[in-house]
Amino acid sequence: MKIEHRIASKLTEERARMQNLVKEHGKFSIAEVTVEQVYGGIRGVPIHVTDVSHVDPQEGLRLRGYAVPEVLEKLPKSEHGEYPLAGGLYYLLMTGEIPTKQEANQVEIEWKVRSNVPEHVFKSLQPMPAYTHPMTLFSQAILALQSESVFAKRFYYGIDKEDYWGYYLEDSLNLTAKLPTIIANIYNLKYRNGIFVQPNPKLDWSANFAYMIGKHDPAYMDLMRLFVVLHSDHEGANVSAHASHLVASALSDIYLSCSSGMNGLAGPLHGLANQECLRWLLDVQSHFKVVPTEEQLRQYLVEFLASGRMIPGYGHAVLRVTDPRFTAQRDFACKFLPDDPLFQLVDMVYQILPGILSQNGKVKNPWPNVDAINGTLQYHFGVTEADFYTVLFGFSRILGISTHVVWSRAMGKPLERPKSLTTDILESMIKSV
Ligand code: CMX
Secondary structure, rough: OOOOHHHHHHHHHHHHHHHHHHHHOOOOOOOOOHHHHHHHOOOOOOOOOOOOOEEOOOOOOEOOOHHHHHHHHHEEOOOOOOEEEEHHHHHHHHHHHOHHHHHHHHHHHHHHOOOOOHHHHHHHHOOOOOOOOOOHHHHHHHHHHHHHHHHHHHHHHHHOOHHHHHHHHHHHHHHHHHHHHHHHHHHHHHHHHOOOOOOOOOOOHHHHHHHHHOOHHHHHHHHHHHHHHHHOOOOOHHHHHHHHHHHHHHOOOOHHHHHHHHHOOOOOOOOOOOHHHHHHHHHHHHHHHOOOHHHHHHHHHHHHHHHHOOOOOOOOOOOOOHHHHHHHHHHEEEEEEEEHHHHHHHHHHHHHHHHHEEEEHOOOOEEOOHHHHHHHHHHHHOOOOOOHHHHHHHHHHHHHHHHHHHHHHOOOOOOOOOOOOOOHHHHHHHHHH
C-alpha cells in the first residue's frame, strides 16, 4: 500500500484516540512545572505527543516502537549491502508499519520521480562566500525550494482543514526526494570545484549521495544507509524537531518548517557536535603523535575537563546509557575498519572517559552519544571535511521531522502558544503561596 493510503486508513482511529483522551482526561495533570525547569531549558517537561519515535533514558531510541537493532534487522535491505533502504525507513516512520520490500521500493521510486531540483536552488547558493558553513547552504537551499510548496499554493486558494496533511505529505515527498542531490551538490560546490553531478537512477536514496560526491565504494554506500537510519529521528522535543513542529503549527509549509529545524541542528550543543567531535579526536591524535597508553590518555582527559571545556560526543539530555546508535556504528567499525587508528582512539576514549565523567559528579550521562563516532567513520572513507557532517545529520533527520509535521497536520494539532512570565510575576507568584 502507498504511504498516503496507509496513513488515511489509520486516521479515523488515531483521531478518535486523541479526541477521547482530551474529552475524558483533558484535566489529567501530566507534570508540574518548577521554577528550576523554566530556567533550565524546560528540561523534561512533556510538551508534545508523537508516536513516530521515543527516547527511553535506559534503552535509547525506538522508531515506531522498534529498538535500533530491530529496525536494522526488520527493514528491507538494499540488494547491494547489508543495511536498510531509506525508502523502507520512511514508510515505517510515516505509517508505523514495517514495509514489504515492494513497499520500500515504491518509496524509492517515488523519490526518483520527484528528484529533480529546480535550477534556482543551486543558483541561489553560488554567490555565497566560500567560507559559508555548509549547514547555512543546506538551510538556504531548503528555503529556496519553498517556491515549490504545493501546500502554500493550495492554501492561498482555500482548502479544507481535513486535507492539509495530504499536501504536507506531498511537499514532504518532494523535499525528501531532492535531498541527496541537494546535499551532494553542496558538497561538490564547497569541496569539488563546483562540479554538478546528477543522481544515478540505479541507486537507492542513501547510496546516491555517496555516488554524487564521487564515493563509489560499496562499503561507504552501506555506511550511508546505516547513517540515515540512525540519524533519522530522536523523538519530538529535541531542538530541531521541536523548532520544526513549532513553525509548522503556524501552518508554515514543510520547507519553512524544515529549514528552521536545520538552523537549530546547526548549533554545537545539537547537530554540530559531530563536526566538533572529529576535530577534537584529531587534536588528541596530533597531541600524542603515537597511540597513547591508557594512563597518558586518562591524564589528558582529566586535564582537558579540568580546563572547563566539554568533550563533544559525550553526555545527553535524555539518555543515561551508551547510545545504541553509537553501538550500531561501533559494530560497523569493528567489521569494516578495525585497524583504523582514529577508530582505535574512539574505542580507547570509550573505555576511559565514562569513568572520569562519572567521578566528576555533575555530568548526568557519562556515556557516548551518536556523535562520538559518526565523524570517524566518514573520515575513514575519505569524507574528511568535518564541517559537512552536520549536513549529513540533517539530511537524515528531515525524514523524521517531516513525518512529525505531516502527522501533526493529520491530527489537526493547533497553533503552539506556551506562555512566558516576567521575573516580577514569577517572584510575586512565589510570594503569594
Ligand atoms: N563534557 C564536559 N562537560 C559536560 C559534558 C561533556 N561532554 N556533558 C555535560 N557536561 C557538563 C555540562 O556542561 C553541565 O555543566 P554545568 O553544570 O557547569 O553547566 C553539567 O555537565 C551537567 O550537564 P548535563 O545535565 O549532564 O547535560 P545537559 O542535559 O545540560 O546537556 C548535552 C546535554 C548533550 C548538551 C551535553 O552533555 C554536552 O554538551 N555534550 C557535548 C556535546 C554533544 O555531544 N552534543 C550532542 C548531543 C546529541 C544530540 O543532539 O543528538
